[in-house]
Amino acid sequence: MGTGRRRALRAATTVIVAAVLALVGAGAVGASPAASPLNAHLSRAPYLTDLVGLGVAVNFATDRSATNATVTYGPVTTAGCTLATTLVPSRKSVTVGTVSEYQWTAHLSLPTTGTYCYRVFLDGTDLMAGNPSPTFVTQQQPGDTSPFTFDVMGDWGMVNADGTNPDAANVMSQVAASGARFMVTVGDNGYPSGNQVNYGDLQQTGASTSAIFGPRFWTVPSPNTPIFTAAGNHGLSGTSHTDLTTWTQDSAVAGSNGRYQDDVYCCVNGTFSSHYASEWYAFTAGGARFYVLDAAWGDTNKGTATPYANDAAAHWAPGAPEYQWLLADLASHPTQLKFAFFHYPLYADNLTQSSDTYLSGPNNLEGVLGAHGVQMVFNGHAHLYQRNLPSAPGMPVSYVTGGGGGTLEPVGPCSPVDAYGRGWSPTKSSGTACGAATRPASGTQVYHFLKVTVSGTQVTVAPTDSLGRTFDVQTYQFPLSAGQPPAGPVFADDFEAGNMGAWSSSAGLIVESDLVHAGSLAARGNTTNGATYAKKSLPGRYADGYGQVWFAIVSQQAQVNLLRLRDASGASLAYAYVTAGGHLGIHNDSTGSSVTSTVTVTPGWHALEVRRAVDTTAGTATGRLEVWLDGAPVASLSSAAADVGTAPNAALQIGDTQTGRTYDVAFDDASFAPTWMAPNAVAASNALSSDLRAVALRPGVR
Numbered sequence: 010m011g012t013g014r015r016r017a018l019r020a021a022t023t024v025i026v027a028a029v030l031a032l033v034g035a036g037a038v039g040a041s042p043a044a045s046p047l048n049a050h051l052s053r054a055p056y057l058t059d060l061v062g063l064g065v066a067v068n069f070a071t072d073r074s075a076t077n078a079t080v081t082y083g084p085v086t087t088a089g090c091t092l093a094t095t096l097v098p099s100r101k102s103v104t105v106g107t108v109s110e111y112q113w114t115a116h117l118s119l120p121t122t123g124t125y126c127y128r129v130f131l132d133g134t135d136l137m138a139g140n141p142s143p144t145f146v147t148q149q150q151p152g153d154t155s156p157f158t159f160d161v162m163g164d165w166g167m168v169n170a171d172g173t174n175p176d177a178a179n180v181m182s183q184v185a186a187s188g189a190r191f192m193v194t195v196g197d198n199g200y201p202s203g204n205q206v207n208y209g210d211l212q213q214t215g216a217s218t219s220a221i222f223g224p225r226f227w228t229v230p231s232p233n234t235p236i237f238t239a240a241g242n243h244g245l246s247g248t249s250h251t252d253l254t255t256w257t258q259d260s261a262v263a264g265s266n267g268r269y270q271d272d273v274y275c276c277v278n279g280t281f282s283s284h285y286a287s288e289w290y291a292f293t294a295g296g297a298r299f300y301v302l303d304a305a306w307g308d309t310n311k312g313t314a315t316p317y318a319n320d321a322a323a324h325w326a327p328g329a330p331e332y333q334w335l336l337a338d339l340a341s342h343p344t345q346l347k348f349a350f351f352h353y354p355l356y357a358d359n360l361t362q363s364s365d366t367y368l369s370g371p372n373n374l375e376g377v378l379g380a381h382g383v384q385m386v387f388n389g390h391a392h393l394y395q396r397n398l399p400s401a402p403g404m405p406v407s408y409v410t411g412g413g414g415g416t417l418e419p420v421g422p423c424s425p426v427d428a429y430g431r432g433w434s435p436t437k438s439s440g441t442a443c444g445a446a447t448r449p450a451s452g453t454q455v456y457h458f459l460k461v462t463v464s465g466t467q468v469t470v471a472p473t474d475s476l477g478r479t480f481d482v483q484t485y486q487f488p489l490s491a492g493q494p495p496a497g498p499v500f501a502d503d504f505e506a507g508n509m510g511a512w513s514s515s516a517g518l519i520v521e522s523d524l525v526h527a528g529s530l531a532a533r534g535n536t537t538n539g540a541t542y543a544k545k546s547l548p549g550r551y552a553d554g555y556g557q558v559w560f561a562i563v564s565q566q567a568q569v570n571l572l573r574l575r576d577a578s579g580a581s582l583a584y585a586y587v588t589a590g591g592h593l594g595i596h597n598d599s600t601g602s603s604v605t606s607t608v609t610v611t612p613g614w615h616a617l618e619v620r621r622a623v624d625t626t627a628g629t630a631t632g633r634l635e636v637w638l639d640g641a642p643v644a645s646l647s648s649a650a651a652d653v654g655t656a657p658n659a660a661l662q663i664g665d666t667q668t669g670r671t672y673d674v675a676f677d678d679a680s681f682a683p684t685w686m687a688p689n690a691v692a693a694s695n696a697l698s699s700d701l702r703a704v705a706l707r708p709g710v711r
Contacts, residue, residue: 045139050074050131052110052210053222056231060148060191061260061292063119065235067127068257070103070112070210070222075132080115082127090126090142101254105205106213114257122147143232146190149295154465157295160187160234161350162458163195163389164241165413166207166221172214176456177414178225179475185230187460187473190294192234195389195410196241196305196352203244203251220414237261239301240288241352241389242316246307250286258290261301265291265338268330277322279312285323289331291338297346297463300338300383303331304351304368317353321367325374327553327622327633328649332377336684339381346466346487347383354388355407356400358420358427358443362391362411371401371499371683372551372657379404380498380684384487385468387459392418393432394457394472395443396481400426403498406485408470412457429481431455446481454478499548500661501680504530509543517541518664518676526559526614526677534664535563535673542664547681550577553622554658557680561614562587563673570667571674574621575660582658583634585619585646595619595636595646599654606645608638614677615639621653 047054053070067080078100083093098115119125126142128135137143149157162184168174184192199207199221209219211228221227227236238256250271262269267290275282288303303324306316314322324331339347353365355375368374378386379401386407395409411418420432423443430443433455440449449455456475461468469484502511505528509515518532518541525531534541547554558572566589573584581598587610588594594605615638622633632654635647661681664674 047140047211048131048134048136048138050134051129051136052105052108052212053112054211054228054231055127055129055137055143056222056227057145057233057235058237058256059116059258059260060145060235060237061264062150063122063147064260065117065119065125065145065147066257066259067098067115067117067129068113068255069129069136070110071131071136073109073111075134076100076111077132078111078113079130079133080113080117080127081130082117082125085124085126085144090144092126092128092142103205103254105208105210106218108210108213110210112254116259119147122150145233145235148292149190151293151295153295155295156462156464158187158189158460158462159294160184160189160192160458160460161195161387161408161410162192162413163352163387164197164392164411164415165194166197166199166203166226167201167415168217168220168223170216172216172218172223174220174226174414176452176475177220178229179453180413180456180458181226181229183473183475183477184234184458186477187458189234189460192230192236193299193301193350193387194236194238194413195350195387196239197243197389197411197415198238198241198252198256199244200415201243202247203241204249205251207244208251208255226414237292237299237301237350238288239350239352239389240286240303240305242305242308245305246283246285246310248284252288253286261292262290266334267291268334274323277312278314278319280310280314280319281312283307283310287331289334293342293345295463296465297348298338298342300335300347300349302335302349302351304353304365304374317365317367320353320365321373325368327624335377336381339377339383339684343382345382346463346468347378347381347385348461349378349383349386349405350388351386352389354390354395354409355386356397356424356426357388357391357393357395357409358422358424358430359391359393359418359432362418364424369400371404371549372553375400375404376499376683380682384485385470391420392416393420393430394455394481395420395430396428396470396483397426398428408459410457410459410472412455414456417452417455431480454480498680498682499551500545501678502545503528503678504532504676511545512543513546513660515543518543524561524563524675526561526675528677531675531677532663533673533675537671539665539668539670539672541674542662542666543679544575545661545681547659547661550657550659551681551683552624552657553620553683555618555620555682555684556658556661557616557618557678557682558663559614559616559677559679561675562591562610562612563675565589565591565672565674567670567672569670569672569674570665571663571676572617572619573662574619574658575662576656577659579660580656582654582656583619583621584662585617585636593617593636593638593643593646595634597634597651597653599652604646606643608643608645610638621658623653623655623657 059066081092083091098113306320355369389411392411417433419441420430427443432441596603618637620635634651
């Protein structure tokens with residue numbers, strides 16, 4: 010964006026801020042002297058959503074004095090704002106308390122990138138009155154590596170008993186002045202229940218009223234700052250979802266095959282059947298992929314467990330719609346920067362809103378994100394600030410940013426991953442700190458949002474408090490390159506160490522250089538009596554697990570077992586094999602059944618992957634057993650509703666423990682991960698005949 014356009018954007022922001030403040034005759038941090046009041050028919054000032062590609066949605070609300078509205082818009086050039094296009098918005102009826110209103114939405118399709126301006130009208134009346142047209146900048150286009158910024162905040166939209174919240178108002182003024190291209194929230198967008206009264210309008214005030222669309226709150230940055238919102242536990246349940254109808258994200262949802270609708274959830278962990286909003290989608294900005302996820306649950310519907318456990322069972326169990334959608338989208342964007350936004354925190358040092366152990370760790374959502382190259386996670390729920398170190402190699406950095414306006418909470422006791430934490434105790438009027446932080450002197454240092462700057466693969470996170478002071482500013486350089494496979498296997502061995510030391514036990518396999526897939530060494534079992542294998546006890550217990558190995562069969566006179574998963578006791582769970590006739594098969598130890606496919610394994614290197622996923626949420630031992638060869642699923646060997654038992658995956662095995670068999674097989678690049686691993690398309694080299702050729706692999710599609 011050029012200097013002139015930046016000046017135009019800042020000027021328009023200042024005027025709009027002043028205009029809405031003029032409605033109540035009050036100033037605020039960073040506000041200019043009052044400009045012209047907005048038209049009295051306007052009940053919710055214009056706000057922007059769904060900034061995707063070359064589009065954006067303009068939203069506003071009015072009284073019902075007329076049934077015709079228009080939005081005019083056009084480019085901002087050196088000559089100023091040109092309102093060249095008129096669009097008729099859609100209309101829906103809403104009731105805010107006892108006041109009947111119309112909410113309007115217009116989806117703007119823009120011809121090219123740049124800065125645009127707009128105005129809103131009701132039956133020909135200019136609702137912006139004497140104020141300049143608001144402006145916004147189109148989304149950073151895919152592949153554009155120029156720097157851009159976005160803001161993140163959570164747990165906002167709350168007012169005191171008298172309808173005020175000076176700290177939240179100050180945060181909104183700072184957001185308006187940040188110059189960010191867009192905002193992403195991490196849930197709890199309105200208190201106490203996220204209903205239309207809590208969201209409110211420009212005219213109504215009082216307890217739990219107008220905490221979002223009141224003149225001093227989201228109204229301040231909203232005309233210029235498009236917003237994407239994640240779901241929180243406040244406002245999640247019920248049949249009338251204010252967040253779904255207010256924060257329109259049609260393009261983002263459709264473009265990512267996400268979900269944004271009312272659904273009935275029944276009945277994990279003894280919970281009762283209830284309506285919940287399902288809210289998950291993704292979008293791209295520049296070289297980054299943004300994942301807005303649904304990780305929350307209604308507080309009053311606990312059943313026999315906790316809201317954390319219920320959320321995990323409903324959203325993140327293998328086979329759950331959100332889980333499956335996320336895996337597919339992550340796999341289809343392997344080399345981008347990736348950010349994830351959701352409510353329940355992976356790690357939070359707070360006694361009442363603690364770490365969600367159903368999401369954290371390699372076996373859970375954190376492991377899924379880490380395995381697919383998500384570098385940074387943003388959470389809320391705990392009303393404090395906390396920056397967490399990666400919990401393990403390959404896991405993301407995570408932030409808790411719950412200081413948007415809700416009642417603050419203390420931080421502590423402090424955990425080892427907590428690098429910097431700020432909290433505040435309202436009852437004691439004292440600050441708390443963890444890691445490298447010092448105790449804040451007042452709550453103004455804990456109310457905050459995050460300003461995130463992306464420049465290529467460099468990301469800077471600048472927490473900014475309610476008075477505009479930055480703290481704990483961190484810059485990260487993520488070493489990504491084209492074609493780099495996602496990090497995340499909890500075990501991997503390429504045999505380049507020259508021995509079998511990475512494995513818990515082994516027999517009959519030797520490390521040699523005659524036949525390798527990549528690098529200079531591989532393991533090989535050349536035998537007339539079988540029993541050539543290696544076993545690895547994994548660092549955890551994985552309800553969902555993927556084992557992978559590259560193999561090349563030089564010769565065989567009998568069946569060769571290639572890849573096996575075992576439980577913690579060492580018992581076999583499932584294994585893949587090649588028959589004496591060269592056909593790929595799978596054996597399920599839970600049922601004792603074997604299935605042989607018509608797929609013939611040709612000479613040369615191949616990538617084999619086996620997934621075994623346990624799902625006991627339905628009360629029966631159902632799960633998934635899936636097989637991929639060279640990145641492509643083998644449908645005849647895969648089942649999305651298999652009886653695989655209940656024991657989690659705890660050990661990986663390559664090779665065959667069976668004796669009395671004759672074969673010559675090489676193994677390379679073995680690994681295990683809690684999510685699917687696209688095989689690395691590296692040309693194999695070997696010293697055998699031309700029949701043992703390298704296989705160039707295509708990425709897998711699930």
